[in-house]
Amino acid sequence: MVRVFMGSLALSVLIFTGCNDSTDIDSEISTLVQKYELTGDPLAGRDIPSVTDAKVKLGMKLFYSKHLSLGMDAACASCHHPFLGGGDGLSLPIGVEAVDPELVGPGRLHKSTGHYYDGGPTVPRNTPSTFNVALFDRTQFWDARIESINPVKGANGSVGTLLVPDSSDFDRTLWDSNVVANLPAAQANFPVTSGPEMRGFDYGSLQTKDDVRKYLVDRLRGLNGDLNATAISAWLEAFRDGFSAPGADASTLITRENIFNAIGEFERSQVFVDNPWNRYLKGDKNAISDKAKRGAYLFFSSYEDGGANCVQCHKGDFFTDEKLYVMAVPQIGRGKNGDNTTEDYGRENVTLNEEDRYKFRVPSLLNVEVTGPWGHDGAFVTLEGIVRHMLKPETALQFDENSLFQQGILVQCKDTKTNTERALQRLQENRRVGVSPHRSVNFSDEQVDELVAFLKTLTDPCVKDRECLKKWLPDYDSNESKALDLLEAKL
Numbered sequence: 375m376v377r378v379f380m381g382s383l384a385l386s387v388l389i390f391t392g393c394n395d396s397t398d399i400d401s402e403i404s405t406l407v408q409k410y411e412l413t414g415d416p417l418a419g420r421d422i423p424s425v426t427d428a429k430v431k432l433g434m435k436l437f438y439s440k441h442l443s444l445g446m447d448a449a450c451a452s453c454h455h456p457f458l459g460g461g462d463g464l465s466l467p468i469g470v471e472a473v474d475p476e477l478v479g480p481g482r483l484h485k486s487t488g489h490y491y492d493g494g495p496t497v498p499r500n501t502p503s504t505f506n507v508a509l510f511d512r513t514q515f516w517d518a519r520i521e522s523i524n525p526v527k528g529a530n531g532s533v534g535t536l537l538v539p540d541s542s543d544f545d546r547t548l549w550d551s552n553v554v555a556n557l558p559a560a561q562a563n564f565p566v567t568s569g570p571e572m573r574g575f576d577y578g579s580l581q582t583k584d585d586v587r588k589y590l591v592d593r594l595r596g597l598n599g600d601l602n603a604t605a606i607s608a609w610l611e612a613f614r615d616g617f618s619a620p621g622a623d624a625s626t627l628i629t630r631e632n633i634f635n636a637i638g639e640f641e642r643s644q645v646f647v648d649n650p651w652n653r654y655l656k657g658d659k660n661a662i663s664d665k666a667k668r669g670a671y672l673f674f675s676s677y678e679d680g681g682a683n684c685v686q687c688h689k690g691d692f693f694t695d696e697k698l699y700v701m702a703v704p705q706i707g708r709g710k711n712g713d714n715t716t717e718d719y720g721r722e723n724v725t726l727n728e729e730d731r732y733k734f735r736v737p738s739l740l741n742v743e744v745t746g747p748w749g750h751d752g753a754f755v756t757l758e759g760i761v762r763h764m765l766k767p768e769t770a771l772q773f774d775e776n777s778l779f780q781q782g783i784l785v786q787c788k789d790t791k792t793n794t795e796r797a798l799q800r801l802q803e804n805r806r807v808g809v810s811p812h813r814s815v816n817f818s819d820e821q822v823d824e825l826v827a828f829l830k831t832l833t834d835p836c837v838k839d840r841e842c843l844k845k846w847l848p849d850y851d852s853n854e855s856k857a858l859d860l861l862e863a864k865l
């Protein structure tokens with residue numbers, strides 16, 4: 375009796391749920407989730423430092439200190455601020471020689487007396503977020519010019535050898551991860567050597583990148599005569615705290631490796647993955663709306679099934695395969711070819727291989743709602759804009775630079791149309807010869823809305839909550855913060 379009763383109950387549940395739209399979409403998503411091996415737990419197997427760790431706290435001070443720029447007018451946080459999604463909210467950044475160095479985000483302008491002034495931003499590429507950099511296993515930068523040679527899943531580049539720029543982006547060298555701890559630590563060595571980002575254009579006697587790094591080490595040790603006594607002793611204390619070495623001296627503690635490894639640890643503590651999508655994957659079927667579920671279906675399903683197959687590049691729980699593709703995002707700004715054109719050949723500038731022209735690394739989409747403007751040069755000022763582009767890059771030909779100006783973003787766009795046309799031709803050629811897996815699809819406005827709704831489920835609420843983010847900001851009331859000249863950032 376009982377068995378029959380149970381059986382018919384189970385059957386009626388099946389019939390009932392079979393008629394329910396929401397359950398249908400849940401099961402369709404569930405099939406895709408299994409196919410793409412999504413777990414809802416991007417941190418599994420990763421070693422993530424806590425924001426309260428001693429070394430992370432030291433890294434925070436270095437990250438916010440203007441002492442790491444030769445002219446003492448820019449810090450990492452001038453472009454990577456937690457309140458701006460770990461970026462700067464600009465299409466293209468301004469590092470040194472800002473009109474107001476304390477102003478971060480929209481309104482930050484290049485001083486008219488600054489080097490290479492053209493009215494617009496000085497740096498040729500958009501600032502990626504430092505949030506979740508602990509989740510990269512292979513690469514750093516839009517052109518992946520920092521790479522882990524034998525990437526191990528979950529290791530963040532902490533195993534084996536790293537391939538990094540040497541005298542130029544295409545002349546690269548090997549660093550041992552026993553010395554340079556991981557990908558973010560390696561990356562942190564570079565902004566300080568970049569003219570428009572932090573180095574500036576004075577100090578002509580410092581010719582190589584290593585000359586600049588050594589100068590900065592000497593500065594923090596108090597050897598250059600450009601810091602006052604309060605600052606010098608504050609740095610020594612900060613390093614003693616950071617490495618729990620109360621008696622150690624400056625030459626033992628303040629080393630290049632310690633500086634950049636500590637900055638890397640601070641960045642690696644900026645993990646924001648507690649989002650509705652992951653809660654949904656872990657079983658809370660109400661964590662995201664039906665509209666977002668339809669968006670998820672479009673994101674993960676194949677072209678044949680009416681989807682956009684975004685997952686073929688935005689793979690896994692981190693939403694990137696860390697590989698490089700041509701997507702023909704409209705090219706704005708100064709360009710990065712170093713040849714007085716406004717072109718940016720992307721990966722080709724690293725490999726000098728023509729086949730890599732216009733390729734850029736797939737960005738993660740976690741917290742993408744707050745990391746705009748979007749694309750390697752920030753050409754898109756709305757999330758909807760970049761989504762429409764991903765669906766159909768041919769629309770780049772209708773790119774309207776006024777969309778930037780309307781947001782108060784001044785960027786030079788004199789060659790945008792011709793540069794973009796060339797990138798688009800390359801995409802079409804790559805498709806023709808089977809190098810690009812991308813296909814354009816025509817989606818309705820409603821479907822675009824659904825995709826955007828899905829992407830917004832990748833936002834960890836903490837990244838929109840200044841109270842929650844405060845842990846990643848220094849204590850500005852302390853005397854130490856003043857001594858170390860930490861950027862206060864008006865925003």
Ligand code: HEC
Binds near residue numbers: 449499565572
């Ligand atoms: C002037 C603005 C600016 C400053 C200052 C700056 N960055 Fe960046 N950062 C950028 C830009 C632009 C890129 C992308 C460059 C590229 O890919 O060619 C970038 C890339 C990165 C990345 C790579 C992220 C990824 O997705 O691969 C990390 C990490 C990072 N910066 C950390 C730092 C640290 C640490 C500092 C300080 C030592 C710093 N940045 C200073 C603008 C800035």
Ligand code: HEC
Binds near residue numbers: 703760
């Ligand atoms: C063929 C690989 C590929 C496919 C398919 C693809 N993307 Fe991308 N996506 C990229 C690359 C590469 C970039 C960076 C391009 C650039 O800036 O030049 C990118 C950038 C983005 C960005 C900007 C992120 C940022 O931080 O700036 C968003 C959002 C995005 N893609 C969403 C999507 C969506 C939604 C789909 C499906 C409709 C999709 N992508 C399909 C490769 C792909």
